[in-house]
Amino acid sequence: MAKKEQDLQEVVEQAIAQQKVPHVKFKGINPRNIDIARLTKPSKETRQERWGKGLTALAIVLIGLLIVAIIGFVGMHGLATFFTDKVNIFQFLFSTDWNPGAGPKHVGAAAMIVTSFAVTLLAAMIATPFAIAVALFMTEYESGKRANLLQSVMELLVGIPSVVYGFLGLTVIVPAVRTIFGGTGFGILTATLILFVMVLPTITSLTVDAFKAVPKELRKSSAALGATRWQTIFHVVLRAARARIMTAIIFGMARAFGEALAVQMAIGNAVLMPYNLVSPAATLTSQLTSQMGNTVMGTLPNNALWSLALLLLIMSLVFNFLVHLIGKKS
């Protein structure tokens, strides 16, 4: 018997001697029958727990390494533009002169940055009212079959690959815009309309969740105070769901900002400062997808594309940060 076990045995004996342990008459639970050797060993459950913890920790470490590697790789190449090729960062952010093949003086991404933000904000602005309206219909007015049908439609819309959206846009929206507004039909407006359809289901389903999270009791209290259904929705439900709706919009914006294929097919791919909504333009993503096959690794044009990728990565971090910030505040 190990020392520890002897000590424990002694404690049991002492307790019995001092009659601290009530005298137990039942078979098997006499204090002297306690298997101290077994009690001091880790049980099967404890061992399983350790195993489980070990496995999850390993998975976390692996994923963590992967993330660090991705950020490190994009960062390294993206920053090479500024450190190796000596491009001025302010020039990169604010100049509209984009021709990296012509040297470090011609690496200005402003036109793409503005275009990316323009399509993102416009798509979110158009989609949000529709999303709120559809979500209200699904949660406040209709909760049976028709709401479920709408839900399925929304899920279907999320699942359609973006190349299909792009193809549809190319075939339907481009000619329509060309006919109505003239020009080529490619541009911010066309991209916005495609993105609107793409982010609508994202924003809608998160907004539905937002409304469902508003306690029923608040609606009842409002009704009990003489508010009409519309007043309840407007003053209580929308207000209580405000933070979550903001989160929904940001998730939608993140999707729009990062969408590449569908945008590339509709925007015209000309790196120009957009002076109206129907002239060809380029976003950060569309420039990346259309140019990445045309540059040689390690050259300035290639590094410049990595800088665009870095910018996209930073923006996605910003969107995430905003979501966290809103979550904390409410």
Added chain:
Amino acid sequence: MTNIMEAENVKLSYGDFEALHGITLAFPAKKLTALIGPSGCGKSTFLRCLNRMNDDIDNIKISGKILLENKDIYRTHLDLVALRKKVGMVFQQPTPFPFSVFDNVAYGLRVAGVKDKDLIEQRVIESLKQAAIWEETKDSLQRNALAFSGGQQQRICIARALAVRPEVVLLDEPTSALDPISSSEIEETLMGLKKKYTFIMVTHNLQQASRVSDQVAFLMNGELIEAGSTEQMFLSPEKEITSNYLNGRFG
């Protein structure tokens, strides 16, 4: 003693299940009536009939009459908004809206279309005082109502119900989610308000019923077993089953 509300043979079914089998009960004005009875006997169901909060439930059937100042509230063309201004309600869990104390208490007035800022402010202050929560909120009227304790929130909800100057206030176990001190504060608040308002309160706390109520109605299995003045009900109830319940022999 005039009755402000009267229920006549009120029956209610949820689908095929009849939850109320014909309840006839009068509520004297400016008194507190306690509705007591075992869990599931239909107290909340009955209470909700009194301001038509059951209307939205699917497959519900209600018959009988409920008179408010001698007019049936289930008549066609009744103005629900007007009814709920007259018959307010406070729920079991405090349900403050997620905005400031002031906006909470002003809510009923604002949705009723009151625009006069001075009137709203005056009513808010008055109501907070009536609900005995003024001292705790007067320096933080713009603070989010959710930032207060459960008991304070419940009194804010009472103030919110009082702000539209209802005739009757319905309370469904208003203290069951609160600690004993907050509960007794709410009780005191109600005692103080009895001169001005009629209260109808569901409670599981028999001592509370004996302390604050003027009239007690005992319900069981969707039936009104007995109703009478609090004193008479607790000291010499007519039915044995009432006496058994009040003495804690079942329930």
